[in-house]
């Protein structure tokens with residue numbers, strides 16, 4: 001079933017062999033509630049705890065491809081959720097720092113990571129809007145929730161040459177990639193429209 005999912009994701013345009021390898025390897029059914037397990041290898045988002053969703057596999061693969069990772073890259077992930085994207089990043093040998101703001105989900109996924117032996121460098125309960133200044137700079141930053149705007153803190157935590165992949169918008173989001181070309185210069189690209197649960201600031 002995972003191999004079929006790889007074919008679906010490939011047909012939608014993802015071509016990076018390592019990313020396809022991750023989709024073909026990470027056992028997505030284990031990241032989902034048992035009631036949805038049978039659907040785990042459909043290319044769809046599903047509900048997880050705290051009214052959140054596990055992202056669609058194509059979206060995970062596409063965002064990961066845009067990160068342009070090299071083994072050992074330092075990656076900041078905002079919105080751990082089920083941990084599926086985290087596991088994909090770990091498969092690609094990234095050093096992952098991941099932040100989740102829903103306590104229920106944070107605790108659930110923490111137990112799951114321990115059980116499965118997935119080891120992000122740091123797994124933090126907090127507000128991804130402010131990033132993780134004490135661990136910056138990052139080679140890549142991935143945001144897995146829809147952001148009304150691009151948080152300034154995240155731009156300042158990018159390494160030179162680093163990539164930020166973030167869905168920007170309210171109702172629907174434009175997949176945006178920012179590449180930091182120098183201390184002060186950023187290049188912006190747009191890569192199609194998606195729908196995510198919202199990135200929430202702590203004050204909400």
Ligand code: SAH
Pocket residue numbers: 048052053054055078079080081082083084085086099100101102105126127128129144145197198199200201202
């Ligand atoms: N990559 C996850 C996606 C989960 S949905 C997966 O595939 O399972 C987006 C996640 O972002 C939710 O878990 C939500 O709680 C979290 N989130 C929303 N706003 C956040 C913020 N400001 N900081 C950290 N996490 C946030």
